[in-house]
Structures are given as C-alpha cells and as structure tokens.
Amino acid sequence: MLRSLKRHLARGLTYALAIALVPLLAGVAGLGTRMVTSVRTDTAPPPYNGALPEPPRHDPTKRTAVVIAANSGTEGSDFLAPYEVLARSGAFNVYAVAPERRITHLFPGAPILRGVDIVPHYSFAGYDAAIGGDPDLIVIPFLPYEQAPEYQQIMAWIRAHAGPDTILLSICAGAKNLADTGLLDGRSATTHHYTFPLIAQAHPDVNLVRGVRYVKDGNLISSAGVTSGVDATLFTLQHMLGREAALDVAQQLGYPHTRFLDDPAYDPPATALSIGATAPPLANMFLSGYQPGSSSLGVALYSGISEIALASVVDTYPHEGRLTVHTVAPERAVVLSRHGLALVPRWGFADAPQLDRIVLPGHVGDAEAAVFERWAAERQQLPVERIHAAGGYFYDVTFSDMARRAGSAVADETVYLLEYPLGSGPAASPLLPAGLVARIAALALLGLA
Incomplete structure (x- = not known):
C-alpha cells in the first residue's frame, strides 16, 4: 500500500509539474522578450520648430512658484500634479522652467516609457532675465539623468535660487536630486520606496523617514512616491496660504484623501513582485x-x-x-x-x-x-x-x-x-x-x- 501511495504521489507531482512548467516557462520567456522590447529608443520627442506661446504674464501681487523640468526627461505626475495644484490656488505665478526652452519629455515612472511632451515657459536664463529674484517655492520632480551635461546646471540653479524665504518641495525621487544639491545634508526627508537606499548610500547625512506621505523640515518639504506629490503640495499650500486654501483646491479636484493634511502617516500595501529596491515591479x-x-x-x-x-x-x-x-x-x-x-x-x-x-x-x-x-x-x-x-x-x-x-x-x-x-x-x-x-x-x- 505504501508503495502504491508513493506511485500516486509521484504521478500527481509529475502532472502538477507538467501543468505549471509550460505556463511558467512561457511567462518567463515572454517577460524576457517584454523587458527587451520595452526599452524604447523613441521616448525622446522629435524636434519641434513650431510657434511657441508667450510665457504667462507675471502678476507682482502673487507669489512665484517654479516647477523644474530637465530637458533630458522628468517624471510626469511629479511635474504635472504639483503644477495644477499650485495653479488652481490662484495665489501663484506658476512657471515651468528648464535649462533650455525647448521640447521636453515627461515620462511615466521609468525613462524607457513614453509619456507626454511639453515646452517650459522659461529657460533658466530666460527666467532670470524676465522675473529675477528667488522664487517663493521651487518644486523638484524626479530628474533621472544625473550624467546629462545639464544636471550640474540644474543643481547650481537650485542652490543659487534657494533664498532664505524659499521653500523647496521635492516630489518622489526628486528627493535624490534635492540631496545632490547639498541642501538636504543633516535634514529629514522622505522619497519613493525604491529611492531610499540610493539616497542612503550617496548622502548618509540625510535623515530618511519612511511610512509617511510627506516630511517638512524647516523650509524643505519632501513627498513620498509619485501620487504623494498631491498630498505634499496641498500641505505646502496649507503651510503657505492656510488650511482653507488647501481644502478649496482639494475640493476643486475632487481629491478624496485630505486626511493626510492632518496626519501624513501611510503604510503602502506590499502587493508588487520586485527584485530589489531600485528595480521595477515585475x-x-x-x-x-x-x-x-x-x-x-x-x-x-x-x-x-x-x-x-x-x-x-x-x-x-x-x-x-x-x-x-x-x-x-x-x-x-x-x-x-x-x-x-x-x-x-x-x-x-x-x-x-x-x-x-x-x-x-x-x-x-x-x-x-x-x-x-x-x-x-x-x-x-x-x-x-x-x-x-x-x-x-x-x-x-x-x-x-x-x-x-x-x-x-x-x-x-x-x-x-x-x-x-x-x-x-x-x-x-x-x-x-x-x-x-x-x-x-x-x-x-x-x-x-
């Protein structure tokens, strides 16, 4: 009887392996193919030589907010969401500013994916000539191309315009870019869950805070990953303009998560299959x-x-x-x-x-x-x-x-x-x-x- 039971178990395991093996191998093969083919070479926008609109008229009675873009590529939600939150408040001149005023790609999460293309309102030099002075707020989305020739120019511009009354707001992995300016040394910040080890390794003096939507340390505010940028920007409005201004913008957007204005604590559900802290979920x-x-x-x-x-x-x-x-x-x-x-x-x-x-x-x-x-x-x-x-x-x-x-x-x-x-x-x-x-x-x- 024992021998018969072993035969049945062996046969059952063989069938189970046969059932699972082909789908698993097909999935792994498909994954490999998808990873190769997903590395697109056409994410960078084709040149655009058409007419450009004049930048928005500057209202000296309003505060000024600058949302940084890198011509080499910027994360899309990190850029677009704070831009609209600030603009909807009606309290800011909101400008998209980049090293050069030319077509610029906003990518979805990973630079290998294609998103939407914009043209900033000003180059750095154009902003300095037209507006001048330190902005009241500088927003720093995730700018991944640290080896790009423009990167040190961006770092230098942020340092030069981070005046004593300027608030710096980093979005998602933009905390790594803010840390690269040196302005986060000895300060507290949060970031996307994939970016914590990168900052810890490159900038060990930064106090990293997990499990929150945003962190405020003096004039520095940092958001956690991607969509947390809305919470951090609403909190920034609350800090600069008052609670009613933040709630009004949230109501305009139909944003349902205003509880984070009072308590930024957040524990994201671990639903993804990941192969490491900096690897995309698979x-x-x-x-x-x-x-x-x-x-x-x-x-x-x-x-x-x-x-x-x-x-x-x-x-x-x-x-x-x-x-x-x-x-x-x-x-x-x-x-x-x-x-x-x-x-x-x-x-x-x-x-x-x-x-x-x-x-x-x-x-x-x-x-x-x-x-x-x-x-x-x-x-x-x-x-x-x-x-x-x-x-x-x-x-x-x-x-x-x-x-x-x-x-x-x-x-x-x-x-x-x-x-x-x-x-x-x-x-x-x-x-x-x-x-x-x-x-x-x-x-x-x-x-x-």
Missing part, C-alpha cells in the same frame, strides 16, 4: 509576457485639458507592460493646458499611426470631443472614450478602468508603484482578464499533452 511585465504584440494608446490633447487628468492617463496605463502612449491633436502644434502649460502632441490627425484605443482625459465639451470623434471614426475606426466623464477623482477613475480591463492584479501593481492610497483595485474586478486566464489554461493543458 508582475505586470510577467503577465504581459503571455500577451503577444504591443498596444498603442491614443491620448487626445485639447485646449484646457487638466494637467492631473492627463497625468492620470499617461502615467498609469504604460505600467500594464505592453502599452505605448501616443499623444494626438488635430495638428502637431502647441496645445495649452488648463493652466497654460504648453503641450506638444507626438502626432497630428494626418500622420497618427494606427491605434488600439483612444481616450479623452478630463472633462471636455461636446464640441471639442466631436473633433476627435469624427477623426477617430473616419481614420481609426475606433470610438473615443471620455474616460473621466462620469466624475470622480481622476486617478480613482483611471485605476478602476485599468482593473476592469487588465485585471485587479495589474491595477494593484500600478497602485503600489505610484504609491496611491487607493490600496487596491475595485473588489468587483477580476484578478486577471478572462482572455489571459484562458491563454494560461491552454498552456497548462499543453503541458499535459
């Missing part, structure tokens, strides 16, 4: 390995688009692991956002590639939407999805859509990466989409053949 790329080919997402740019609505789309969907963003407008010319940021689409209607899906972020009027709908129907044979039309905070809506389409496992991984306080995708969403489950099941059956 679960989404592993799952995308089962799905051949890639997907092209068209993102419509129109005059008056909300900067945060745009960020909620271009900074999230690419983390599905097989998707490339293509920003589109009627022509490849500057499109001004709600608060005067110059956006440059990758494509005009005439030369846009074939897309798999087209979304229209934010709240847009019927006439503006109809322009995109006619083009999409005639040239792309696709509908245009007004993804935020039903209301709700932009990121909540986008994550819910991602969970419905790609599965809650993919949405949860993205929530974790962007450190959004949603915690997880909607409970009603499937863990994985039915088509993906069927593909994995078919591979399992193949293992038994």
